[in-house]
Amino acid sequence: MKNLFGAVQWAAFMIASSIVAPIAIADLFQLNPSDSAAFVQRTIMVLGIAGMIQVTAGHKLPINEGPAGLWWGVFALYAGFGASLFGSAANTLQALQAALVASGLLFVLLSLSGIITKISRLFTPVVTGVFLLLLVLQLSKSFISGMLGIGFFKEGIDLKIGALSMAVVFFTFYLTRHTNGIIRQYAILIALAAGWLLFILTGAVKPIDLSAENVISFPGIFVFGPPVFEPGMIAASAFVTLLLLTNMIASVQVAESVIKSAVKGDIKKASLKRAGFATGINQMLGGLFSAVGPVPISGAAGFIASTGFTARLPFFLGSLLVIILSFFPFMMRLFSSIPVPVGYAVTFVIFTNILGLALKEFEKETEPDRTKVVIAFSLKCGIGVMFLEPKAFAGLPVIATSILNNGMILGSIIAIFTDRLTVQIAKRRSNG
Numbered sequence: 001m002k003n004l005f006g007a008v009q010w011a012a013f014m015i016a017s018s019i020v021a022p023i024a025i026a027d028l029f030q031l032n033p034s035d036s037a038a039f040v041q042r043t044i045m046v047l048g049i050a051g052m053i054q055v056t057a058g059h060k061l062p063i064n065e066g067p068a069g070l071w072w073g074v075f076a077l078y079a080g081f082g083a084s085l086f087g088s089a090a091n092t093l094q095a096l097q098a099a100l101v102a103s104g105l106l107f108v109l110l111s112l113s114g115i116i117t118k119i120s121r122l123f124t125p126v127v128t129g130v131f132l133l134l135l136v137l138q139l140s141k142s143f144i145s146g147m148l149g150i151g152f153f154k155e156g157i158d159l160k161i162g163a164l165s166m167a168v169v170f171f172t173f174y175l176t177r178h179t180n181g182i183i184r185q186y187a188i189l190i191a192l193a194a195g196w197l198l199f200i201l202t203g204a205v206k207p208i209d210l211s212a213e214n215v216i217s218f219p220g221i222f223v224f225g226p227p228v229f230e231p232g233m234i235a236a237s238a239f240v241t242l243l244l245l246t247n248m249i250a251s252v253q254v255a256e257s258v259i260k261s262a263v264k265g266d267i268k269k270a271s272l273k274r275a276g277f278a279t280g281i282n283q284m285l286g287g288l289f290s291a292v293g294p295v296p297i298s299g300a301a302g303f304i305a306s307t308g309f310t311a312r313l314p315f316f317l318g319s320l321l322v323i324i325l326s327f328f329p330f331m332m333r334l335f336s337s338i339p340v341p342v343g344y345a346v347t348f349v350i351f352t353n354i355l356g357l358a359l360k361e362f363e364k365e366t367e368p369d370r371t372k373v374v375i376a377f378s379l380k381c382g383i384g385v386m387f388l389e390p391k392a393f394a395g396l397p398v399i400a401t402s403i404l405n406n407g408m409i410l411g412s413i414i415a416i417f418t419d420r421l422t423v424q425i426a427k428r429r430s431n432g
Helices: 002-018 020-028 033-057 069-086 089-113 115-120 125-147 159-176 181-185 187-201 231-263 272-288 299-307 312-326 329-336 340-363 368-386 398-404 407-431
Strands: 065-067 294-296
Touching: 002 020, 002 033, 002 065, 002 187, 002 299, 002 312, 002 340, 020 033, 020 065, 020 069, 033 065, 033 272, 033 294, 033 312, 033 329, 065 069, 069 089, 069 231, 089 115, 089 231, 089 272, 115 231, 115 272, 125 159, 125 231, 125 340, 125 368, 125 407, 159 181, 159 187, 159 340, 181 187, 187 299, 187 340, 231 272, 231 294, 231 299, 231 340, 231 398, 231 407, 272 294, 299 340, 312 329, 368 407, 398 407
Parallel strands: none
Antiparallel strands: 065 294
């Protein structure tokens, strides 16, 4: 029974934290309601499959997969000017399918060559801490906007939605710190259900349409047409792959650290080589099923810290449940109707734990003065670009935009270089 409830909670968290991306991308490409629902269905199914592959044959940790923010950015970028490059939105989506397949192949090659293991050595505690801090800071605007109801019923701040969201936040905080272990373990599931009910009772929900053409629907492959391997798009996907690699390594290492702390003992070290290979397979599945490419989500560490769920079986069953639910269109419509502010309010608590994890990473460093330089330099650059207007990146190459438009990635890259540089300077001083 414990595994069953754990599976339901994992499934609810996976879907609630991932469903916004495919809905937003479908809207950007102006897909009709039927095609939009199918796009959401395929993406959710791929996320479930990806989680099962990773927990059984990849890193073997309970880390849920989510739509990669970088791919979300690439989709959004090409939705704006893809038609001028490829002739139509359909042709653009065909090229994006090919980009995902190419990214998957590159992931596999990097894993087989052992390069992933070498890159992982660059992720020292200070680099991982910077990555986590920037992750939380970058998402803060989305969380606050969502919790204040901006764009939910109206364009501006909705005080009623804001008050309800804060009630859900405090309730979730209370549950995740409850003295009763059972309540604490299922806090996220309880909070999601209670928050949804609260919004229903106060009339703060949008009309729900559960009607669907079919009771059961199975996803198709290459829905937008055969993949088109366009040189410029493939070059961009290669660079995105390298950035996703840093994301994957950080997510695995953070989750591994949280699990080790939760079980109060050593655990079998995750294989980044297998994780990279599995991520490659998952990227190719994203292209095959015309979905968004998945990647291990750092938020899983916050979820584990909040609930104490470290076992793999509930996660495996939760991923399986996600796959099964994706075959039922009315279930996808039901989950899509979860009020966005509720999802943000519950997830807000999870990401608060990630902020604490970042500070713990910094405490592992033995050279505080050198570490402060790395943190200050990388945070200033990473946070700085977050305040730039989107129009500032107009006219830049896709590769440059992928870095400069993502403070988390830019700051993490700068942290890696600054960390290496300060280490070398310290060595020269000690030798000189």
